[in-house]
Amino acid sequence: MAATYDAFARDYQRSKASPLRAAIECWTIDRLLGDIRGAAIFDAGCGDGFHARRLKAAGAARIAGVDVSAAMIELARDEERRAPLGIQYQCCAVEDLPDLACAAAFDVVLAAYLLHYSPSAAVLARMCQRLANVLAPGGRLVALVENPDQAPADYAGYAPYGFDKSAAEPRAEGSRINYSLVAGRQMIRFDTYYYARSTHEQALRAAGFTAIAWHPLQLDPAAEGADYYAAYLRNPPVLGLTAVLSGVQGR
Ligand SMILES: C[S@@+](CC[C@H](N)C(=O)[O-])C[C@H]1O[C@@H](n2cnc3c(N)ncnc32)[C@H](O)[C@@H]1O
Numbered sequence: 001m002a003a004t005y006d007a008f009a010r011d012y013q014r015s016k017a018s019p020l021r022a023a024i025e026c027w028t029i030d031r032l033l034g035d036i037r038g039a040a041i042f043d044a045g046c047g048d049g050f051h052a053r054r055l056k057a058a059g060a061a062r063i064a065g066v067d068v069s070a071a072m073i074e075l076a077r078d079e080e081r082r083a084p085l086g087i088q089y090q091c092c093a094v095e096d097l098p099d100l101a102c103a104a105a106f107d108v109v110l111a112a113y114l115l116h117y118s119p120s121a122a123v124l125a126r127m128c129q130r131l132a133n134v135l136a137p138g139g140r141l142v143a144l145v146e147n148p149d150q151a152p153a154d155y156a157g158y159a160p161y162g163f164d165k166s167a168a169e170p171r172a173e174g175s176r177i178n179y180s181l182v183a184g185r186q187m188i189r190f191d192t193y194y195y196a197r198s199t200h201e202q203a204l205r206a207a208g209f210t211a212i213a214w215h216p217l218q219l220d221p222a223a224e225g226a227d228y229y230a231a232y233l234r235n236p237p238v239l240g241l242t243a244v245l246s247g248v249q250g251r
Contacts, residue, residue, distance in 0.1 A: 004190050005047070009071035011183035013048045020161055023223035024232065025144070026054065029112060031218055032142045032240050036060050042106040042134045044094050044127075045114030049076030049087060055110070056085045064106075068093040095126040099133065106134050109141045113238065116146040116192040120174050121199050128207040135245045141209060143241040146177065148197045150237070157231055165237055173199055204243045215240030 005012060029051065037059035043052040046065030056063050065087060067073050073091040080087055092098075094114065109131045118124035131141060152167035155177070168176035168191060176191045201212050217236045219229050 005069035006071040015183035027220035111143040132207040209243035
């Protein structure tokens with residue numbers, strides 16, 4: 001996985017300029033996060049720090065970002081050097097986060113497009129367990145994940161939004177999904193993995209999470225061109241997933 005994003009870190013960063021990111025991605029994440037003023041936020045799979053910087057600017061007290069890709073972390077650190085916000089970035093696979101580094105220190109974990117990079121249900125469970133470890137009891141997980149309700153036949157119609165999604169192999173737990181994404185003048189390709197709702201929920205419960213809830217994507221009512229986004233919202237490639245850390249069991 002590290003090799004994947006290392007190969008096109010700058011191109012992926014450019015893809016964040018798509019209007020869909022602001023109108024749906026940021027709007028949905030911000031609705032699911034709620035009021036983050038004064039919060040300590042752990043941005044898991046932070047990429048180039050796009051959301052970390054936004055959330056710091058929106059009033060988060062403290063943000064740490066972790067990503068497995070050294071090239072993505074380097075981009076995030078470049079931005080931090082250029083315009084310091086006090087965000088700390090670390091290159092590490094979420095499933096390998098060490099125990100004592102930042103145990104129980106955060107109010108919120110943001111995992112935007114992360115969990116579906118788990119190549120097996122065991123790694124998914126391990127990621128959830130490691131994310132639980134950084135949260136204080138009562139802390140919240142806010143994630144965007146592969147839409148588990150989509151059949152492979154529904155992986156269609158995304159060309160107007162600059163990407164293509166297809167099943168790389170027959171549907172099963174952990175089966176690969178292939179993405180091709182237009183990023184500037186480049187086309188970047190990467191795989192994610194399919195897991196049923198129940199697999200996510202089991203992994204979260206085993207890590208000590210409760211109040212697990214799935215959420216549709218939402219469109220910023222102020223966004224121009226609601227018609228353009230309608231097909232995307234009818235057939236969302238990802239869904240929101242939130243959970244609350246109940247206590248210390250399973251951590
Ligand atoms: C689609 S990008 C999203 C980046 C960022 N969350 C955003 O929304 O802009 C997915 C990111 O997850 C990172 N990633 C994938 N697997 C990971 C893992 N096991 N641990 C940490 N980061 C991972 C990738 O390197 C990549 O930067």
